[in-house]
Amino acid sequence: MSKKQNKEGLNVKKQENFSEWYTQVLEKAEVVDLRYNVKGFEVIRPWGAMIIEIMFKLYEEELKKQGHKPVIFPTLIPEENFKKESSHVKGFTPEVFWLQKTQGDNKLALRPTSETAFYQMYALWIRSHRDLPLKLYQRANIFRYDTKATRPLIRAREFHWIEAHNCFATKKQAESQVQEDIGMTETIMHQKFGIYFLAMKRPKWDKFAGAEYTICSDVLMPDGKFIQQPSTHLLGQHFSKAFNVKFKDESGKEDYVWQTCYGPGISRMLASVISVHGDDDGLIMPFCISPVQVIIIPIFNKENKNKILKEAEKINEKIKSFGLKTEIDAGEKRPGEKYHEWELKGVPFRLEIGERELKEKKLTLFTRDTKTKENIQIKNLSEIKKLGQEFDERLKIKADKFIKGKIINCETKQKIKDTIKNKKIARINFCSVDRHGEKCAEFIEKELGAEVRGVLANKREKAKGKCVICGKTAKEIVYVGRGY
RNA sequence: GGGGCUGUGGGCCAGCUUGGUAAGCUUUCAGGUUUGGGACCUGACGACCCCGGUUCAAAUCCGGGCAGCCCCA
Numbered sequence: 001m002s003k004k005q006n007k008e009g010l011n012v013k014k015q016e017n018f019s020e021w022y023t024q025v026l027e028k029a030e031v032v033d034l035r036y037n038v039k040g041f042e043v044i045r046p047w048g049a050m051i052i053e054i055m056f057k058l059y060e061e062e063l064k065k066q067g068h069k070p071v072i073f074p075t076l077i078p079e080e081n082f083k084k085e086s087s088h089v090k091g092f093t094p095e096v097f098w099l100q101k102t103q104g105d106n107k108l109a110l111r112p113t114s115e116t117a118f119y120q121m122y123a124l125w126i127r128s129h130r131d132l133p134l135k136l137y138q139r140a141n142i143f144r145y146d147t148k149a150t151r152p153l154i155r156a157r158e159f160h161w162i163e164a165h166n167c168f169a170t171k172k173q174a175e176s177q178v179q180e181d182i183g184m185t186e187t188i189m190h191q192k193f194g195i196y197f198l199a200m201k202r203p204k205w206d207k208f209a210g211a212e213y214t215i216c217s218d219v220l221m222p223d224g225k226f227i228q229q230p231s232t233h234l235l236g237q238h239f240s241k242a243f244n245v246k247f248k249d250e251s252g253k254e255d256y257v258w259q260t261c262y263g264p265g266i267s268r269m270l271a272s273v274i275s276v277h278g279d280d281d282g283l284i285m286p287f288c289i290s291p292v293q294v295i296i297i298p299i300f301n302k303e304n305k306n307k308i309l310k311e312a313e314k315i316n317e318k319i320k321s322f323g324l325k326t327e328i329d330a331g332e333k334r335p336g337e338k339y340h341e342w343e344l345k346g347v348p349f350r351l352e353i354g355e356r357e358l359k360e361k362k363l364t365l366f367t368r369d370t371k372t373k374e375n376i377q378i379k380n381l382s383e384i385k386k387l388g389q390e391f392d393e394r395l396k397i398k399a400d401k402f403i404k405g406k407i408i409n410c411e412t413k414q415k416i417k418d419t420i421k422n423k424k425i426a427r428i429n430f431c432s433v434d435r436h437g438e439k440c441a442e443f444i445e446k447e448l449g450a451e452v453r454g455v456l457a458n459k460r461e462k463a464k465g466k467c468v469i470c471g472k473t474a475k476e477i478v479y480v481g482r483g484y
Numbered sequence: 485g486g487g488g489c490u491g492u493g494g495g496c497c498a499g500c501u502u503g504g505u506a507a508g509c510u511u512u513c514a515g516g517u518u519u520g521g522g523a524c525c526u527g528a529c530g531a532c533c534c535c536g537g538u539u540c541a542a543a544u545c546c547g548g549g550c551a552g553c554c555c556c557a
Contacts, residue, residue: 009522011496019554027495037533037551147485149554299520336521354520364520446557 040150040157050291081116091209137164153271174258181232194396200454224423283346287388299354429474431467440469
C-alpha cells in the first residue's frame with residue numbers, strides 16, 4: 001500500500017467496487033463507526049447524527065404541514081398485541097427481539113414496528129367521527145432480527161425512522177392518504193434530498209403483514225440493486241377490527257375505522273443519499289441537509305494569522321446572518337489537508353480566505369460537486385443561498401439520469417437474466433401479482449436471481465401478450481430487479 | 485439459510501506454511517520547523533477477537549464461539 005493510500009482518503013473508486021467504497025466512505029467521513037460489537041447495529045457519529053437530525057426535521061415539518069401530530073410510544077410491545085392480527089404476527093414474529101424479562105405470561109418485544117402499540121390506544125382515543133381523521137407520527141428506533149446479510153444503514157437490525165399511523169372514516173379517505181404519502185416521498189426524498197424513486201405497488205405475497213396493499217418507493221443504488229425506501233400501506237379495517245377501533249358516524253351508526261401507515265426510514269434514506277450522490281473523493285451532501293453548508297478555510301502564517309482569522313470571523317457572521325450553517329476551520333493543519341477532509345465529508349461549499357482575498361476584497365469559492373473554484377465578491381455573499389439551491393438541483397438532475405436507460409423490456413427469461421447481470425431493471429409481461437403469480441415470482445428468484453418488485457403504483461400499464469415465465473395471459477407489467 | 489475469505493496498537497497491514505524477542509506505514513501525544521491542494525525533523529504512547537485443547541513453549545497448530553467482508557439463495 002502506498003503512502004498516499006494510507007492517508008484518510010478513499011482508496012477505491014465508486015464505479016469499480018461500490019461495496020468497498022460504501023464501507024470506506026461511511027467510516028472515513030465519520031458517518032458511522034462500524035466497530036460496535038453487535039451484529040447489524042452501528043454507532044452513528046456526530047457528522048452522521050447531525051445529518052440524520054436535519055433529515056428528520058425536514059420530514060417532520062412536512063408531516064405536520066399535512067396535518068400529522070407527533071406522539072411518543074413505548075419501545076416495548078407485549079406479545080398479546082402481536083397476536084391480535086394474524087398475518088401481522090406471522091410476518092413479524094421471526095424477526096422480533098424478545099426480552100428475557102417478561103410481564104406475567106406475556107413475552108415482551110422490542111418493537112419491530114408499532115401498529116400493535118398504537119392501535120390499542122386508538123381504540124381508547126377514537127369514539128366519534130369528530131375524532132377523525134386521526135393522523136399521528138412518531139420518531140423512533142425499531143428492531144428487526146433480519147436474517148439476511150446486514151449492511152450498515154442499508155440493512156441494519158436497528159433503524160431510525162418515522163412511522164405515521166392514520167385513521168379515517170372511509171376507505172376513500174384512507175386511499176387518498178396513501179397518495180398523500182407518496183407525494184410526501186416525492187416532496188422530501190426526491191425534491192429535497194435528490195433521490196429518484198419508482199413508486200411500486202408490491203405483489204400480493206410481498207405486501208406488509210396485515211395490509212390490503214403496500215406501495216413502496218424503490219431506489220436504484222449504484223450497484224444496480226433496489227433499496228426499499230418509504231412505504232405506505234393501506235391497512236383497511238384489518239387492524240381496526242383486531243383492535244376494536246370503532247367510531248360513530250353522523251347518523252349514530254358504528255363502524256371500524258379505515259387505516260393507513262407510512263414509514264420513512266431516515267437512517268436508510270441516508271444510505272441512499274450517500275450512495276447516490278457521493279463520488280471518489282467522498283460524500284456529497286445536498287445543501288439542504290449538510291450540517292455545514294459553507295466551510296471557511298483561513299490561510300495564514302505566523303505574521304498574518306490574527307488578521308486573517310478576524311476577517312474569517314466577519315465572513316462567518318455575515319453568512320450566518322443569511323440563515324446558513326457555516327463554520328471556520330481555524331486549526332493548525334495545512335490548508336490542503338483541510339480541503340481533503342471537508343471534501344470527504346461532502347460539504348457543498350468552501351470559502352478560502354488568505355492574503356490574496358483580503359487584498360482584492362473577494363473570496364475563493366470551491367464547489368464540491370463540480371470541483372470548480374471561482375471568485376466571489378464579499379458584498380455578494382448572499383448569493384450563496386441561491387447557489388445552494390442550484391447545487392441541490394444539479395444533484396437531483398444527475399441522480400435522475402442514473403435510471404435513464406436502465407429499464408429494459410424483456411421478452412425472454414434469458415433476457416431477464418442478462419438484464420439483471422448488467423445491473424439493470426427488467427420490465428416484463430407477467431401473469432398476475434395476486435396469488436396465482438407467486439410461483440412465477442419464485443422461479444424468477446431462484447433461477448434468475450432477482451425479485452418481482454411490483455407494478456407502477458400511479459400509472460396503469462396495460463400488459464399485452466403472455467407471461468414471460470409461465471406463458472399464460474399476462475395481466476400485468478412488472479418490474480424485476482435485484483434487491484438489498 | 486448455504487458457501488468462501490478474514491480477525492495483530494486508533495487506522496492499513498507483515499509475520500502463520502516450518503510454534504521460540506511481533507516488523508513497517510499511518511494516526512495520536514510532546515517539541516521544533518512550516519502553512520495557497522494530504523509538509524518535514526526528533527522523541528514517546530500503543531496490539532496478537534474470545535473460550536478451550538495440544539505443547540517445555542501458541543499470533544502461529546486443533547476445536548468451539550463471536551464479529552466483519554464477499555458470493556450464492
